[in-house]
Ligand SMILES: NC(=O)C1=CN([C@@H]2O[C@H](COP(=O)(O)OP(=O)(O)OC[C@H]3O[C@@H](n4cnc5c(N)ncnc54)[C@H](O)[C@@H]3O)[C@@H](O)[C@H]2O)C=CC1
Ligand SMILES: CC(=O)C(=O)O
């Protein structure tokens with residue numbers, strides 16, 4: 413199969429779909445790899461490294477979108493990229509469709525076969541292609557929040573770890589999955605006063621066993637959530653209902669009760685965000701203030717640490733890319749039910765139930781697509 417990776421064009425997105433090492437693996441297995449010139453510059457992977465791995469360097473994204481059977485990216489295709497997608501082509505990348513009707517409409521119109529990293533599953537309902545980026549974003553969320561708490565950035569002027577004789581800052585983490593766990597680890601490491609909310613008793617139990625007395629856990633219901641949010645210096649939004657739009661857990665009304673200068677970091681913004689007042693921001697201009705509360709809502713946080721993130725992402729995306737390249741999408745999905753969960757759009761049909769429900773499309777199950785085409 414001919415597989416290609418264009419240069420990412422989202423604001424301050426330096427990751428790349430394929431590392432030279434991944435390109436080399438595909439070439440080694442008999443595939444052709446096309447890389448847009450400069451696509452790896454942001455992670456220090458230059459054209460000559462791709463050429464040494466057996467890939468071909470092409471000028472601009474057009475040859476890749478026009479002639480590659482599979483396009484491997486990182487972020488959801490931007491409008492100019494979506495215009496280049498075509499029927500029969502495979503798109504393998506993060507999509508986050510539920511909160512994004514424009515992107516969904518364009519993918520449906522294009523006829524592309526779109527496999528979303530974030531809904532590919534693994535054993536035990538895990539999301540292995542989301543996990544490494546959630547680890548990165550969870551860890552970064554505390555750095556981002558600590559910076560936003562500085563006075564110059566609109567924050568309350570609280571040092572998360574405190575100093576001897578002065579209490580540490582209070583951090584509330586909503587959602588104790590991968591992002592929440594990693595955020596809590598960093599906050600605990602800094603010496604902050606950390607509480608993690610989740611509504612899954614098993615998650616709370618695991619967190620309790622791991623953190624012991626270094627972090628508190630609390631069941632996520634309306635009353636507990638309000639209490640924790642109103643008393644926090646820093647709130648991390650880390651909930652997920654796979655494939656669906658994030659539930660709005662902090663309303664505008666609740667925001668008004670928060671302490672002036674406190675900070676919200678909405679990591680769940682890529683699924684629409686879990687605070688009513690969240691709207692996506694970029695690394696170029698990551699924060700804004702509503703009712704004296706600083707909001708950080710960057711939808712591609714891992715792009716800032718692109719080298720670490722690209723390698724972590726390729727570790728989990730490459731095995732499926734190899735399988736798709738070897739078998740074609742249909743046989744690969746039929747052979748691998750975890751990968752089949754990643755199919756969101758195929759030839760104008762929406763094949764992921766939460767996306768179809770959220771955006772009002774007819775839902776066509778993957779099994780039906782595999783049978784009928
Ligand atoms: N902004 C960015 O750059 C990035 C964003 N993300 C996003 O972060 C979000 C979280 O991802 P993960 O931690 O990997 O998901 P996860 O599935 O590991 O964890 C989500 C947790 O939320 C909990 N939850 C669901 N509803 C809840 C509620 N009402 N109250 C409290 N907890 C609730 C679940 O029980 C689960 O433990 C996702 O939207 C993901 O796409 C991930 C990486 C980068
Ligand atoms: C998960 C995601 O959206 C990202 O890594 O940018």
Ligand SMILES: [Mg+2]
Nearest residue numbers: 508682711712
């Ligand atoms: Mg995202």
